[in-house]
Amino acid sequence: MPKLKAKAAVEPSTSTRDRILRAAKQLFQQRGYYAVGTAEILEQAQAPKGSMYHHFPNGKEQIAIEAIEKHRAELIARLLSLEADGFTAAETLRLLAKEMASWLKKSNWLEGTMLVSTAVGSVPHLPKLHTAIKASFDEWREHIGKLLMNEGWSKTQANSLAQTIIAATDGAMIIARVDQDERIVIKVAEDLVRLIERPN
């Protein structure tokens, strides 16, 4: 199996714990839970082997769980920031799609989506990791749903649309990566915008 070794380790100017988490987040996002080994995480984090179980006594699964939590926090922070700036749901969707598309391309199609990558292969076999993934999806959906309710959709409609948006976005990211065509993400987002243009 070719390794596509990441030459550039994460920047060392942070705590060991944080470097491990950042390296893990990137690698899990790129290749999923099982395709990434702890040795690779530690190498990328420039962290010695033994200090991993100091910071993460429950091992690889705990690292994945905390990496997901970190991802969730960053995602929500981004959404809140856009909300504070007054972006509508459609504008938010368009902007995020554009960002994700360009980031996907820039990474040379190495990057994936954290939740999907970790969910495949670990759900439902690793219950604690499963729970963390579910919690992230849930909070994401709730936030998008709230946005839609603010724009006049009923709670039921908003939730369903939020679900669809998230599902389609994640799916689009997967396919864009497979096709190595970032425009897919943007086109899917356009179709989704049509779905939420006006409350019916």
Next chain:
Amino acid sequence: MPKLKAKAAVEPSTSTRDRILRAAKQLFQQRGYYAVGTAEILEQAQAPKGSMYHHFPNGKEQIAIEAIEKHRAELIARLLSLEADGFTAAETLRLLAKEMASWLKKSNWLEGTMLVSTAVGSVPHLPKLHTAIKASFDEWREHIGKLLMNEGWSKTQANSLAQTIIAATDGAMIIARVDQDERIVIKVAEDLVRLIERPN
């Protein structure tokens, strides 16, 4: 790591080669490429260890590629059969969503979607497997696109909508599995049906 061993091996009344492929398809679909080992495939296939490299000289990756090809053939056959029965795109979408939802639940949330499961972790690191996955996604999209063109959508619109449908459906399958709620697949399909109700 808990093993969730599949008790029922695939039925032995077929050729060794076929049993291996069937076992591989099921396991890869459930847990992805890296989380499944060759030993497990062979055990489930009731196949002797050494005979794997007789049938699949290129090893695990070749098995995955042929399993994907098998999956693609089955999917297209199903779509063609529905088309022959005169189903519209919306009807096809509704029916498949219902089937997938019930099948997801019946498997106790063990099953996933073949292409997504194998894509995560193997794209783009395993080029031949990547190519097979891409080909499957492409043919799927082409078929749905054709269906939509037949109902009056322009080629551009049809392709974009087909892409969105596939993306959203795959995403919905992932989230439904994570949430262990099969209705998600159906609700997403309903939203998608609204998108393709009438050519604009």
Next chain:
Amino acid sequence: MPKLKAKAAVEPSTSTRDRILRAAKQLFQQRGYYAVGTAEILEQAQAPKGSMYHHFPNGKEQIAIEAIEKHRAELIARLLSLEADGFTAAETLRLLAKEMASWLKKSNWLEGTMLVSTAVGSVPHLPKLHTAIKASFDEWREHIGKLLMNEGWSKTQANSLAQTIIAATDGAMIIARVDQDERIVIKVAEDLVRLIERPN
């Protein structure tokens, strides 16, 4: 490997150093030197990880050595107390065998004998620990030998008999534990009593 975790930690009302020693003594006695880790000792002692090297700069081996010294002191104190009470060699042997047998059973066959447990695997590779074990065996033998000399045996005979008594007792403890039958210890003691019934 099953862990057989000891639920009841040693009582915390003593100094950290002492708690570590008591926990170590129990664990080494149960499972030997190599099967017990420092982490387990510290957990059982409710002692923080880092403070171990404060009290025992030479690490695990030093802990074992001091635990053996503690064991030796307790054994000799017990023998002296019985001697002060006027017990004959035979009576001492019978009493100790009965005590050890019942204690073995009460521990659910977890307990072993300190010297044997630590000797296996550490002799002769760890010279300092080896020396401590040897000193304990020697003092034990000397005490029993003195008892026999007081009852009329020659020095040579007394030493040989003491050696045999200790050997047979330790061996009996091992086998009783393997067979989970505490009567073995008592039956062996009875045979030994026949050996020392009267000086010939």
Next chain:
Amino acid sequence: MPKLKAKAAVEPSTSTRDRILRAAKQLFQQRGYYAVGTAEILEQAQAPKGSMYHHFPNGKEQIAIEAIEKHRAELIARLLSLEADGFTAAETLRLLAKEMASWLKKSNWLEGTMLVSTAVGSVPHLPKLHTAIKASFDEWREHIGKLLMNEGWSKTQANSLAQTIIAATDGAMIIARVDQDERIVIKVAEDLVRLIERPN
């Protein structure tokens, strides 16, 4: 921890499986179950790691179990051979003691007794290994008991004496190793011979 690496690997003129077993028997006998690693066994056996789990799918514990079984078979064969040659119990005891003593010394006090070494630390935590050890002790005792019954002892007496002989012999081996004095084994055997001189 000093390693006392055995330079001379076991002779390579046998099957891999057998070489692993022979190396394991020697190492477990010398240092016990937990102090010996699989890597060390394989190095001594000149066997690659992967072939170990071909022959011993249950790993280290299975190797230990089979090594014990091998030891048991050799011991019984030796006893049967002596019996066939018409040795009495006392003669057998004396001869074996002398052999064990000289072998202990010749090994530079590295060798121990297989059953005791493996029992410490593994009993009762590893039930399958425990069972194998128990079976070996049992068969040994039965054989010695039968010998004594043939010489006129009652079944009860013979069993108890056999138990004592085995216990004292094993104990003597431990102490002789600790004291690095092979005469202990012989002196203990002499005391035991006094016990079985004539049926009472």
Next chain:
DNA sequence: ACCTCCGGGACCCCCCGTTTGT
């Protein structure tokens, strides 16, 4: 053509006993 036996190492995640800094 099809399969079995037996490796062959690299690598898996985990935990070891220890040292450093505070």
Next chain:
DNA sequence: ACAAACGGGGGGTCCCGGAGGT
């Protein structure tokens, strides 16, 4: 008195091949 960090194995499993039989 102790938290943090440290590397080096711990046992076990990975995917893959070669030799030989039928």
